[in-house]
Amino acid sequence: MRFQPLSVLAIPVVAAASSASNNNLPSLKVPECPRYGVATINQSDPDRTPFPLTTASLCYNATSLQIKFEAYNETNYYFNASQTTNGDIWEYEVMEAFIYHGTNDPATYLEFEVNPNNVTYQAVVFNPSKVRATGAPFDHFFVTDPATDGFSASTTLDKEAQTWTSTVQIPLALFNVDVLKGSLWRMNFFRTITSPDTYPNQALGAWSPTSQASFHMTPFFGHVVFV
Numbered sequence: 468m469r470f471q472p473l474s475v476l477a478i479p480v481v482a483a484a485s486s487a488s489n490n491n492l493p494s495l496k497v498p499e500c501p502r503y504g505v506a507t508i509n510q511s512d513p514d515r516t517p518f519p520l521t522t523a524s525l526c527y528n529a530t531s532l533q534i535k536f537e538a539y540n541e542t543n544y545y546f547n548a549s550q551t552t553n554g555d556i557w558e559y560e561v562m563e564a565f566i567y568h569g570t571n572d573p574a575t576y577l578e579f580e581v582n583p584n585n586v587t588y589q590a591v592v593f594n595p596s597k598v599r600a601t602g603a604p605f606d607h608f609f610v611t612d613p614a615t616d617g618f619s620a621s622t623t624l625d626k627e628a629q630t631w632t633s634t635v636q637i638p639l640a641l642f643n644v645d646v647l648k649g650s651l652w653r654m655n656f657f658r659t660i661t662s663p664d665t666y667p668n669q670a671l672g673a674w675s676p677t678s679q680a681s682f683h684m685t686p687f688f689g690h691v692v693f694v
Contacts, residue, residue, distance in 0.1 A: 492675055492687065492688070492689050492690060493506070493674060493675050493689040493690075494689060494690040494691070494692075495525070495654075495689060495690070495691045495692075496691075496692055496694045497525045497526060497527060497532075497691055497692070497693050497694065498526055498527075498693075498694050499526060499527060499528065499648075499693075500526035500527065500528050500533060501526065502526060503524040503525060503526045503535070504524070504525050504526070505522055505523070505524045505525075506522065506523040506524075506525065506654075506656050506674045506689070507520070507521075507522055507674065508520070508521035508522070508523070508656055508657070508658055508672045508673060508674050509521070509672070510672065510673065510676050511670065511671060511672055511673075511676070512657070512671040512672060512673035512676040512677055512680065512682070513671075513676055513677050513678055513679055513680055514676075515676050518658075518670070518672035519538070519539055519540035519541070519658075519660065519672070520539040520540065521536070521537065521538050521539065521562065521656075521658040521672055522535075522536070522537045523535070523536050523562070523564065523656040523674070524537070525691075527639065527647055527693055529647070530617065530638065530639060530640070531617060531636045531637060531638055531639055532566070532636070532637045532639055533634070533635070533636050533637075534564055534634075534635050534637070535632065535633075535634045535635075536562040536581065536632065536633045536634075536635070537630060537631075537632050538562060538630060538631050538632070538658055539629065539630050540629055541560075541583075541629050541630060541631055541660075542629060542662070543560065543660070543661070543662040543663070544560065544583040544624055544626070544631060545559050545560045545583075545661055545662055545663065545666065546559045546560060546582045546583050546584045546586070547559055548584060550582075550584075550586055551586060552586060552587060552588070552613065553587075553588050553589065553590065553609045553610075553611075554586065554588070556580055556581075556582045556586050556587075556588050557580055557588065557659065558666075558667060559582060559659070559661060559666070560582060560583060560658075560659055560660055560661055561580040561581060561582045561588075561657075561658070561659050562580070562581055562633060562656070562657070562658050563578065563579065563580045563581075563656065563657040563658070563659075563682070564577075564578075564579045564635075564637075564654060564655075564656050564657075565577070565578055565579075565592075565654060565655045565656075565657075565682065565683075565685075565688065566579065566637070566642075566652065566654050567652060567653045567654070567685070567688065568642035568643070568644055568650065568651075568652055569651065569652070569653065570651050570653065570690070571653075572597050572653070572685045572686045572688065573594075573597070573653060573685050573688070574593070574594055574595045574596075574597055574685070575591060575592060575593055575594070576591070576592055576594075576653075576685065576688075577589065577590075577591055577592070577637070577641065577642075578590050578591075578592050578607070579618075579635065579637060581620050581622060581633040581635055582622075583622060583624055583631050584622070585620055585621065585622035585633070587613060587618065587620050587635070589609070589610040589613050589618055589637075590607040590608055590609045590610060591607070591608045591610075592605075592606070592607055592683065593605065593606040593607070593608065594683055594685065597684070597685045597686060598679075598681070598683070598684045598685070598686070599681055599683040599684070605683070616638055616641075617636065617637075617638030617640070618635070618636065618637060618638065619635065619636040620633055620634070620635045620636075621633065621634050621635075622634075647693050648693055648694065649692070649693065649694075650692070650693045651690070651691070651692055652690075652691040652692070652693070653685065653688035653689070653690065653691065654674075654688055654689055654691045655673060655674055655675050655682070655687060655688045655689060656673070656674040657671065657672060657673050657674070657682050658671075658672045659671055659672075660672070673687075674689060675687045675688065675689045
């Protein structure tokens with residue numbers, strides 16, 4: 468996600484991290500499939516005002532993390548039909564998961580996105596400032612063959628109900644986890660909303676809202692445990 472202006476990014480790293488430490492970060496217990504733990508997105512980012520309901524329901528099995536994204540109050544289903552795997556789908560409407568195995572504020576993590584056209588974006592993010600600070604390194608290392616590597620997504624649109632749902636699978640081998648039960652993670656979940664009339668401006672929603680209009684602020688990642 469790379470939509471934020473430089474003037475916002477110039478806010479000092481220390482201030483951003485301090486802001487996160489003063490917040491009560493959300494936590495989530497994720498059970499083995501077929502049961503789910505549910506992360507709810509209902510606040511805008513960064514203002515924490517009401518945001519259209521969005522959920523990410525998580526479970527795991529021996530090989531994968533499964534996430535069922537559900538977006539409500541959808542009216543536009545806005546995407547660029549010319550975009551393909553790992554394209555800049557974040558410019559339009561997506562649901563996203565940022566995932567890290569560990570408990571610290573990560574400098575590297577998986578960014579996974581899916582849009583209403585079932586196009587996906589999957590990359591390992593290199594963000595050593597942890598807040599995408601101006602002048603600091605920031606890069607993406609893309610998963611170039613996601614289907615072979617164990618990624619999958621299935622998306623359905625229900626325009627009468629004004630919803631769209633994406634069920635995705637993410638390979639756990641990517642995270643070098645030897646024992647799944649009891650493993651500790653940092654994650655955040657997001658949704659972007661735009662339309663032909665408002666593009667390129669977006670409404671942003673987050674499970675754990677940040678202090679700036681930037682999703683790439685890892686001190687705000689919530690705490691997750693596999694149970």
